[in-house]
Amino acid sequence: MKSPGASIQIKQKARELGFLNCGISKADFLADEKNRLESWISHGMNGEMDYMTRNLDKRLDPRLLFDDAKSVISVLLNYFPSQKQEDPDAPVLSKYAYGTDYHFVLKDKLNELLSFIQTEIAPCNGRAFVDSAPVLDKAWAAKAGLGWIGKNTNLISVEHGSFFFIGELIVDLELEPDDKIVRNHCGNCTRCIDACPTKAIVAPYVVDARRCISYQTIELKGELDENLKGKFDNRVFGCDICQDVCPWNLKSEPHHEPAFESHPKLLKLSHREWQEMNQPLFNELFRKSAVKRTKYSGLKRNLQFLYNTNETKDYASADQQLPEE
Template sequence: MNLRTELTQLIKTRAGELGFSFCGISRARRLDEEASRLEQWLKEGRHGKMAYMENHFDKRLDPRLLVDGARSVVSLLINYYPSAAEKYTSPLKVSKYAWGADYHTVIREKLYVLTGLLQEKAGEFNFRVFTDSAPVLDRAWAVNAGLGWIGNNTMMITRRHGSFFFIAEIITDLEFDYDQPFGGNYCGDCTRCIDACPTGAIIGPRQLDASRCISYLNIELKDEIPAEFNGKVNDWIFGCDICQDVCPWNRFSLANTEVQFSPAGEWVEWSRDAWEHLEKPVFGSVFGKSALKRAGFKKLKNNVTFAGHSFIDESGYGKDSD
């Protein structure tokens, strides 16, 4: 067995032992097939006020510009779907991925353990690890590594267990045995995600107007949420799971086994009143190690206030507050 095959078997075995659900590897190259799609998306302003999406265009397409001598992109998925015992009962909603500890920290630690194990076998090598933290087209690389396809909701979907996964990468100058890209799209003529999006952010199969996405509105957008979305955020104050919750493929989702992704603290049971009276020192102590800190105190409070507008739905009938 040659070293490349040994390293391939090692990284996939160890990744599973560290809690990663899937591991696929593709050759580092320029994603020419994504270039025109990304350019058009930006030109149409679908990224809203996420100006950083306009930066590093070439680096987003070519990992060899991120890591000198890069030969391989290792794509890893880790499940965050909660178990039946993990309940979220607060009337104001937070996306499942943010119930526990900040995934950036949890996953990064695992990636460094994994690269350390590789170094024991291969010696020193050049690499960088990524957890939604750099100009990397994670979903495209996951497809290239054979892990799944881009669904109509623009999420990366696996045939075995749906889409509730974080995606991470190791870009390195090591060579491996490469996986074949995933072939086909298994959404068919299903439009449940498109039909269910209350803000009309999914404008067609695999077409997202991020400027209308609830997750953009309550995390990325630093300005006030536009009045046109009054009554349409459905009580989501951080992120949104609607397009994943309605996806038929997620009936195959399995509970995650990472304890750090379990609900951390009593805030998952907070009443609407508790959210409304949240103060900055409490925000820091409760959410200091959570993904919610990304929004910041002021933004989260504004989201809570804006969610209160949803008491009156489009039909004009009042909604219950709890």
């Protein structure tokens, strides 16, 4: 097939569905990612995320993941909120977790895009991916020209910053791929590295998950690392620090996705109300949220770990300017 018109139609529909951007890649082997991924795992930087060690062949080659895969369609969905938590002393919740769990929202939109392709472009088989299989989201988005991988290992867009979710459709249609690669614009900036309170960014473009606050407060199932006690800067679920200080996030604008709006009570919670949170309140606030992943017991564990370490810094108000390149 490989019709430029089809790719244009798909991108137009993606914008209609509310995606920030959409790009297309040929489904192929990610040769540039192989050594990086294998080195990261060999040094144990995946921590207890054993799933990262499985299906490496499929993680690097979508043709092994989806029969007759020919194209990877990558999309970005904004989640940057218009409001933030009101109490500056309250435990800090990552912005991505304010509203409805993104897995459901993003997958529904991707499936709608797939239905459009099947009915308006050409009959095909396809599958939506939102953290649901061994797919290297950021690598595919970068390959599709949607941004570059920053020193904090997040995908960064020149137009939109980095406060967005990434998802994919893998289809058996041969679509016209995007041949533009966005060059790295980090320059000599090291704000993300310098700001990380646990020093999880152990080198430019390398994050040791074991030291990452997001890993500790979400992925880790047991006790939190006592060596990191007092270094969480009040983060109770996830962490946005390396994004908050990134100058490119001056480009971030509030999302327009109703599902990502927070529960009316959530952003008003005081420090004391967080500390006194019980199961019924947890159920009320996080019924549809990604916070359910850590469960009530996990959130209480995180809160207890933060006890007497509730000093906060307003990273987002730091003096920011785009880096010299």
